[in-house]
Amino acid sequence: MRRDDIVAAALAVGFESLTVAAVADRLGTRRSTLYGYVADRDELATAAIEHVFASRAWPDTAAGWRRHLAEVIDLIWRTCDEHPGLADEISSLRIAPPTLVAGTNRSLTVLLDAGFTPDDALLALDMAIELALGYHQRGRTDTGTRPDTAGAMRRRRNHLPGLTDTMDPRAADRLRELLRGDPHDWFQAKADLLLDAIAARLKAQPGR
Structure with a gap:
């Protein structure tokens, strides 16, 4: 799994429904696995926002x-x-x-x-x-x-x-x-x- 995959999953879940658990479910993995890439929901949201604005x-x-x-x-x-x-x-x-x-x-x-x-x-x-x-x-x-x-x-x-x-x-x-x-x-x-x-x-x- 790559960090880019996690960000893509976060964007697919959407900001209004964004949780570490929802992203883990989207990727078919455990929350504990995601915590190896992001510390918490805040870092997950920040990575998703960074991706959104970096593309503009x-x-x-x-x-x-x-x-x-x-x-x-x-x-x-x-x-x-x-x-x-x-x-x-x-x-x-x-x-x-x-x-x-x-x-x-x-x-x-x-x-x-x-x-x-x-x-x-x-x-x-x-x-x-x-x-x-x-x-x-x-x-x-x-x-x-x-x-x-x-x-x-x-x-x-x-x-x-x-x-x-x-x-x-x-x-x-x-x-x-x-x-x-x-x-x-x-x-x-x-x-x-x-x-x-x-x-x-x-x-x-x-x-x-």
């Missing part, structure tokens, strides 16, 4: 800070959309995957080179990543499981009457339209608003 190219650092940050947001959103439960795993990591660390470090350098203060660079990157992760951490069902993006949108639509009955009609009509559309379009609008706010903050810095 981190956005170009020469594209300008705004485009770069927009592409980072989109990369994380789409990756979490492909792997239900990944957003929660990233948010609760105790062991940082090297590829993810390297990517975020490059993004920080892009922001700092663009004239961001260290505080603003850290805040901007943190908010961008939290925006992408947060979408996929919502929509949990009553059983505790989380549906895919389409399932999360259906769940939100079920709450429409309660949301829109007392809402200003100008906003209520737009909300109905948005929830019936492509969820990524609404997410992208949120990302654009965040990037506009970051750009305004950068422009307001003394000396700019």
